[in-house]
Amino acid sequence: MDVEGQIVVIKSVFLSEGTKTMSSILLVTSSPRGAASHSTAVATEFARKLQRANPGSQIVTRDLATQPLPHIDAEYTAGIYTPEEARTAKQQQAVTVSDRAVDELFAADSIVISTAFINFSISSTLKSWIDHIARAGKTFSYGEEGPKGLVTGKKVYLVLASGGVYSAGPASALDHAIPYLKSVLGFLGMTDVEVVRIEGVGMGPEAEAKAIATAQEQTSHLALAA
């Protein structure tokens, strides 16, 4: 397996000289349910809607389900605190995975992150991606005024599919996905976050169809507003 993860440009629209700079949409998918995944389907279609609303933009896809990043380990945690010239080959290899994920993040203008709701939280592959993009000195810093997020100016869209309903009601306290994602992304400087929920898909075929339709309608509005 390619441990650096897969980077696929779905589509590039070429610009003639003199037109506005090409913007980039980073699509991060992570559901372990493959072709059955609602979050992957809605998020992928949403990225295309954003692209259509912003002609000339490109979509870069990081599919964490089929090309997961390795869990951070001893090589990585030692490597990030070791000057590049002093790193072992294994440390350098581990840090390079993170460097590439961080570069990809900075290169994006908007970011669509999709996840399945798994055991009250996010897909484990998405957690691993977060562990790679949260880098002291790169994506956040500590100063006299405390921590400062360095990934600014991004528009982030979170697409979450869940069997139950967590946006309101008694189960909302069990949502450890959206509050967590908002916290960690905000810590890194990404505070402009929209949430698209495909929720209640486990509550029967009608509820499932309605959840998908509602999410698709919301993404259409968000794309037009982008």
Ligand SMILES: Cc1cc2nc3c(=O)[nH]c(=O)nc-3n(C[C@H](O)[C@H](O)[C@H](O)COP(=O)(O)O)c2cc1C
């Ligand atoms: C292993 C596993 C754990 C799940 N845990 C929860 C859960 O804690 N709460 C919930 O409401 N749904 C849970 N579900 C249902 C998923 O959230 C639901 O199938 C959703 O559609 C998954 O997103 P996806 O369609 O993008 O794969 C779980 C599903 C799986 C396969």
